Amino acid sequence: MNGVEATISSHGRAPPRPLAERRERHPKELEDWLNARIFHPLGDRLAILLVPTGVSPNMVSFAGWVLIVASGFLYTGLPWPISVLLAFPLHMLWHVFDGADGDLARRTGRASALGELVDGICDYTGHIILYVLLAAFLSLQEPAIGGWAWWIATAAGASRILQSNHSESQRRSYLWRVYGIPWLKDAVQAKDESLDRPSLFTRLFGPLGRLYVAFAAASSPLSARIDPIVARAEGDAWERERVSRVCRVAAKRPLQAQSLLGPNLRTVALGLSMAAGSPLWFFLYEIVPLTLILFWSRRLQRRCDLTILARLGP
Numbered sequence: 666m667n668g669v670e671a672t673i674s675s676h677g678r679a680p681p682r683p684l685a686e687r688r689e690r691h692p693k694e695l696e697d698w699l700n701a702r703i704f705h706p707l708g709d710r711l712a713i714l715l716v717p718t719g720v721s722p723n724m725v726s727f728a729g730w731v732l733i734v735a736s737g738f739l740y741t742g743l744p745w746p747i748s749v750l751l752a753f754p755l756h757m758l759w760h761v762f763d764g765a766d767g768d769l770a771r772r773t774g775r776a777s778a779l780g781e782l783v784d785g786i787c788d789y790t791g792h793i794i795l796y797v798l799l800a801a802f803l804s805l806q807e808p809a810i811g812g813w814a815w816w817i818a819t820a821a822g823a824s825r826i827l828q829s830n831h832s833e834s835q836r837r838s839y840l841w842r843v844y845g846i847p848w849l850k851d852a853v854q855a856k857d858e859s860l861d862r863p864s865l866f867t868r869l870f871g872p873l874g875r876l877y878v879a880f881a882a883a884s885s886p887l888s889a890r891i892d893p894i895v896a897r898a899e900g901d902a903w904e905r906e907r908v909s910r911v912c913r914v915a916a917k918r919p920l921q922a923q924s925l926l927g928p929n930l931r932t933v934a935l936g937l938s939m940a941a942g943s944p945l946w947f948f949l950y951e952i953v954p955l956t957l958i959l960f961w962s963r964r965l966q967r968r969c970d971l972t973i974l975a976r977l978g979p
Contacts, residue, residue: 681906692844694913694920695836699760699929708764715769722770722780726787729762733791740939741802753936760929763788785877789826796822799944806943814945821948825931827880828951828959832926834881835919835966838888842895842912845905884963887970894977908977915972922962926955 691705715725732755739752766784770776800818804811840846882888895912898904931951938947 681902692840694917695839695924697924697927697929700764704760704929705764707761709768711761711765712768712772715765716772720769722766722773722775723783725762725766725769726780726784729759729766730787730791732756732759732762733788734794737795737798740935740944741798745942746940749936749940752939753932756932756935759791760932763928792825793822799947803944803948807945810945817945817948817952821951824951824956824959827884828926828955829928830877830880831884831959831962831966832923834877835885835923835962838881838885839912839916839920842891843909843916845899845909885966885970887967887974891970891973891977894974911976912973915969915976919962919965919969922958922965925958926962 691700693701696705711725736752736756736759739755740748742748743751763784766780767776770780796818800814803818804814807814810817837846895908898908931947934950935944935947938944938950
């Protein structure tokens with residue numbers, strides 16, 4: 666009796682298909698309206714168009730960086746309302762490129778931890794420049810605020826980093842737990858050699874990738890106990906299916922909170938704030954309500970992780 670027959674005999678039915686065969690590019694439970702209807706469909710089409718051109722995923726990531734920075738210059742360098750009419754669509758277009766780079770990497774077999782790091786660096790540095798431009802604009806636009814604009818922008822930027830790190834890392838952890846899709850954390854823990862190549866980029870930004878993973882671990886400390894359970898289940902189709910099912914059910918509420926901390930609503934909020942004439946409302950939106958949502962999301966994630974540990978054992 667071979668292994669498959671033995672498994673069928675012991676469980677009474679054929680083993681579940683491996684997670685790798687059931688992976689979806691965009692799982693529905695992670696999709697909000699903008700991603701499902703606009704950003705991801707357009708990103709997929711862009712990736713398909715780029716496959717035969719030889720354009721690399723890193724080039725697409727850099728193009729996204731250009732879109733972020735360009736939108737910042739348009740928001741702050743042109744008179745209202747022309748600034749909003751040009752900058753807002755450009756910033757929205759960044760979301761299409763942000764999805765297309767990963768899809769292109771998968772379609773061309775170029776997906777890697779280094780590529781994920783490049784994508785993250787482009788997104789973060791592009792938005793740092795955007796925040797600097799918005800802070801300078803606010804300081805000149807509102808004399809009563811003056812130099813305080815820089816402190817407000819810094820507080821908003823720091824809030825965004827913590828909120829985005831939590832949202833992105835937990836959603837990536839969900840993809841690994843439920844669908845077996847690895848992410849940067851796995852590469853850092855496995856000491857992926859692509860992150861240690863003797864190049865200027867890895868020397869400058871490799872430590873930032875590790876810092877990102879460290880923040881993610883601090884955001885959800887119980888992951889250190891869950892990760893080994895998921896890893897041990899990789900060799901057993903039945904156990905891996907059980908782990909996937911438990912993690913999927915437990916994460917329903919945290920995923921809803923984490924979607925509120927994602928980039929889509931931020932881009933819309935910035936557009937509305939600039940349409941109202943000032944980035945101040947956008948900065949306050951990040952500092953106050955989104956920070957409260959972050960604390961709520963972390964609490965939900967802790968409950969989720971405790972539920973997973975209770976159901977999967979020590």
